[in-house]
Amino acid sequence: MTNLTNLTDLTAKAAVDAIAAGDLDAAELFTAYREAAAAEDLNAYTWVADQTPDLSAAAALPLRGVPLAVKDLFCTQGVPSQAGSKILEGYRPPYDATVVAQLAAAGTSLLGKTNQDEFAMGSSNENSAYGPVKNPWDHTRVPGGSSGGSAAAVAAGLAPWALGTDTGGSIRQPAALCGIVGLKPTYGSVSRYGMIAFASSLDQAGPFARDVTDAALLYSHMHGRDPRDATSVGRPDADAIALPTGERLDGLRLGVPDDLTGEGVEPGVWTAFEAALETAKGLGATVERVALPHAGYGLNAYYVIAPAEASSNLARFDGVRYGARAEADDLITMYTKTRHDYMGTEVKRRILIGTYALSSGFYDAYYASAQKVRTLIARDFTTAFAGVDLIVTPTSPGVAFPLGAKTEDPLSMYLNDIFTIPISLAGIPALSLPCGLSEGLPVGLQLAGPAFSENRILEAAYALEQAFAFDNTPSAIGGAPS
Amino acid sequence: MIDRTQVLHVARLARLQLTDDEVERMSTELSSILDHIETISELDLSDVAPTAHVVASEGALRADAPRASLDHDVALAQAPDPADDGFRVPSPQA
Amino acid sequence: MSTTTYETVIGLEIHVQLKTATKMFCGCELTFGEPPNTRVCPVCLALPGALPVGNAEAIHLGIMIGHALGCEIAPRMKFDRKQYFYPDSPKGYQISQFDEPLCAGGEIGGVRINRVHLEEDAAKTIHAGASGRIHGSEASVVDFNRGGTPLAEIVTEPDIHSAEQAGEFLRLLRTTLRVLGVSDVNMEEGSLRCDANISIRPAGTTELGTKTELKNMNSFRYIERGIRAEVARQTALLDAGERIVQETLHFDPRTERLTSMRSKEEAQDYRYFPEPDLVPVPVDAAMLDRARAAMPELPAARQARFEADLSLHPDTAKLLAWRSELGDWFEAALAASPDGVSPQTAGPLANWTTNELLTRLGGDVDPATSKVTPAAMAQLVALVTARTVTAGAGKEVLDTLIAEGGDPAQIVEAKGLGAVGGEDTLAPIVAEALAANPDIAERLRGGDMKPMGVIIGHVMKATKGRADGGEVTKLVRAQLGV
């Protein structure tokens, strides 16, 4: 008998190797995680598999039946897919999202569905209709959002790895706040089919993992052109994802954008960030300043584009074909009451902003202008990447904040994503890597590169990871950090 | 500044019922968010082309070949009010 | 009494369901008569997470329409979302085209085309309540089988000035679309639908009057009657010094009444924006060439060919060319003509087809649905031309063909309808007729040819109409020496 605690300590890659070598039974690993997930007290899961499936076939596949936690935004056939919303309570889709199907085909087994901000709108996971998720490092604090459940589950050892989605930072920010690795891939490299849409031109699925190798391994089975998603392109030919190995950064040019990293960053976060830059230099990298003159307008553009697309994407939740319905005698009241009663405040707020931005007379001032700002921001990055290989910033201006601290002030909540949003608008890849602690809580380092530069990012992150030697075990589950 | 009337107009377009309290609150919150957003107007965007899609892909069309549809029972399985093999909705008239 | 004369100004919007095997944005098959909601999938039911992918064939058919109407084809196929809530629109928006229609400009039948764009059709709402129409219904049931059918919307300039012209234009357009093979163009089944924007203005003025929209008319006759009714209504209003209100009207062909469709009257704000799920597709030379190569001969060209190559009268040529089923039937008959294809064979055949056959079948009937085969018609006309039967007997043969079908020569044989001709047979009968009518013979001899008919009538009676009047006259003249 293997010790269960040890089993869930294994990284996914280590588990894959152990199963392949015959040293570990996939079903035993699944059971260990299933029991841990069923007993969790973070509210990270909204659904956990109630039994261990037959994994004999999966164990012969590349990912060997290793369990996978999946954000509730992904459709999973016959399994509740509620997107953190009351309007989809109990909804069981008749099909699997392409990524979910692809990973199952690669050998992962579905462990559970993870909690999230409703329709992925939020940076703290407090907008879930199924209750907030607690940060494993400090249960009085948020795990970040919107993929808070996935991040918390991986950080707390309740899943070896997990799927998340990132629209403006929803993988990178919770990864940072929970002290794990999160990758937002290049827009279009992973299929969006079956991922419940928030903002179509920004949404992208990506992995959460305990280390860079696992993130690379999971992503290597996620990307690909999907004929069901007209915006998916996969990766360029002969650019498969390799597991990173290098431990040096010789010749790597890192750029720090002055325009982004000015005000609003907590001193502890800034200290950890500067220390990370020193470490990078020690590994042979050079650090220089880069200009992203329009990145400061990213938040403004984002809070037009994302709500506008969301207002349209969420129109299908109308009480007609699926989901909750409020009874009414006439159609309009059925619509308005259903959408009032079963959608949360933040969702309504964004639907209203988006509807306003697209309404007659305001389109040019808001939506068209935001799309132009998007052009300028994408151009800024192209220019910057002519001079540097990667751009680095703190992932989030602060560490995990206390539950309830920002719920009354939407704007201050939005400012959490100031470093992640410009990257989303440009559609380029970025990874958050834990680089140290501030006030006993993890700080994330964000590495961003040009479109399809995931290998370069993963290589650099791997080298830094070895040098940081960050201990990703939450130091004080259930209590205050030491 | 977005006032009560505008909030109600937009809510009607979005088919969202709002209580009086919610209208008040949204009016204040939306105003502050929109004020923030409006700093975009500092930029000269006259010669800038809009970006709708960040990644250029081409020919993302499908051949006109049939694929299996859902079974009827599956299609209606999640309907709040299935009737006569379809999805029943209340009358458009009050 | 009307003191002012008005000019009618009409623009048409025509929706054409395209004849593809599958829907516009999903692979559901477009078959008829299936039980409700059996041709549906996550995409056309707008399930959470589902994404549209454009049907290449629909775009091909759209380009063919553009070519046929002489339009400019856009350099790219770009879709937009048109947002409105209605149960027949499952996403809460219709994927359509807003600022960049696939085709722009063009002209057909003297009417300029404003644009042709592609979109998806709405689902079918079956009103489960009392009256069948929306008003007064208790509830509706939605069937999504035909929801998402590809549609081309053809918008004309306001170049039409009468109900008759509208009818004529629509007939030409329908034939053109039928010949193109892009649609079934069946108004009863809804594969061709027409809305008319109608206004009137004092003759000689140029400013457009307030227009009303006449919607959902399901036959050409109703369209013409509806337009006439609306023009009369507007004229009466203006004559009475009242104003015309911009509104959408429904014409009830049973009562000839126009009613305002109030439910749709609420000011619409469609909040169009570029469809983020669909990347614009370049319309390249290959696509244009493929569409051009697939173009059949269009009505105008066919009419010109009938006039030039077959020397048909312009009216006959137009009738045959603008009613493609008639033209096809005629050309099949011509090809089967025992005397070969020439103006000499085509002329009589065209006349027999458009006059004798159509009169007997009824004006709108497709001869292909009758018992008369094109080959039988060709043989019949050849028999008449060769004077093997007289025109009168030929008509009798045609009556038999229509009633029973069969072979003209055999009918002539069986019914003894062969012409009685030749000097040997006919001369004694003529002599007998003259002998029986000595007064008439006398007058004829005296140069008064008026009573010739009496002799011909006598001969006809004796030969049961199988003699040729011309030949009889010749023989009379010979026998009387005049």
Ligand SMILES: [Zn+2]
């Ligand atoms: Zn479908």
